[in-house]
Amino acid sequence: MSNQSTPCFFPMNNVIQNYAWGSKTSIHELFGIENSQEEPQAEIWMGAHPNGCSEVQFNGNNLLLSQLIDNDKAAFLSLETAEKFGQLPYLFKVLAAASALSIQVHPSKEMAEQGFAKEELQGIPLKAAHRNYKDPNHKPELVFALTDYQAMNGFRNFDSIISLFKQANIEALEQLVAEFASNVTSVGLRSFFTKLLSLEGDEKALAVAQLMAFAEKNSDSTLYSLILKLEKQYPGDIGLFAPLMLNIITLKPGEAMYLDALTPHAYIEGTGLEIMANSDNVLRAGLTPKHMDVEELVGCTLFQEKPEGTLLLKPQELEGAQHYAIPVPDFNFSVYTASEDRLIEVTSAEILLPIDEALVVKHESGESITIEKGQSVFIPAYTKSYTLSCAGRVARAYN
Secondary structure (H helix, E strand, O other): OOOOOOOOEOEEEEEEEEEOEEEOOHHHHHOOOOOOOOOOEEEEEEEOOOOOOEEEEEEOOOEEEHHHHHHHHHHHHHHHHHHHOOOOOEEEEEEOOOOOOOOOEEHHHHHHHHHHHHHOOOOOOOOOOOOOOOOOOOEEEEEOOOOOOEEEEEEOOOHHHHHHHHHHOOHHHHHHHHHHOOOHHHHHHHHHHHHHHHHHHHHHHHHHHHHHHHHOOOOHHHHHHHHHHHHHHOOHHHHHHHHEEEEEEEEEEEEEEEEOOOOEEEEEEEEEEEEOOOOOOOOEEEOOOOOOOOHHHHOOOOOOEEEEHHEEOOEEEEEOOEEEEEOOOOOEEEEEEEEEEEEEOOOOEEEEEEEEOOOEEOOOOOEEEEOOOOOEEEEOOHHHHEEEEEEEEEEEEEE
């Protein structure tokens, strides 16, 4: 594709998803984006996902980013990315949670391909409430905190899980806890987790009631005050036991965390940037009124400890930039600070988002564009290189 006839920079008009758990104020406070209807602004989607595709302008017309890319995938994505993925392989978001999202697990690539194919054969509509697989892709994620960002990520130390359940002394779960304590292994945790999530009716109600009674008596504890807060959002939900099983972490602004496939996690509160493989596959494990397929969830969960010391993802610091090592080819993520004509080499399609101040991007052809904070710009692979100038931080999504 000719650089002379086609722009190097495409300002993006992005979809804001108004999910019920979203914050009504955070995106406005951080980026000045209006919310005159006072709706929950949960996520800004930057990318080409069909459930919320960004728009760009091309030849004077508004165009979906996916349509722009389809004009010449090799030019816009790079030949390698076009051949490997066939689409923009990542979705970039601002995520602003005022209340907790569901506890969830994302399948591996192989599991997603198999699960999607199976449900297609069964003829389950893509938007059916009981559909597990929306696409044949995995969904590894990175989250970068813009505010204090509380989350759960990965199973606690097995002995710690047993100790917390024994301290809570929930009679309705006595047998389950004893069984796990007699088999402190991945197999034991799998059985415990499966049976706990499968509780129904009076048995489930009694277990949750006993948990909440213990939480009320221990409300000065950080752990149990969290459970009490979650109970106000999801009363009677089996996911209220999750904080006893999963690591709880609060990222400070500027800290990041990677979420592996097959690992249970939940975002509780806060605003951050999130980048993930271009997928919408979610298997839920509680804190949700939506469909839970316990059997499929358990089949897509890795029952292993995630040590607390491994939760944070430390970047490589280089010349005022932070580069995060991502163990999948779908996306990369970097944050640049205080840049003046910083030269960036382009090998794939990129999205830039200025976090604190306006961003100026220039190309050697003379093309230049200014992007306000909280807005974003799509940069095709054929751009080859550009310079960026910004007094604050700029997040860069690429692959």
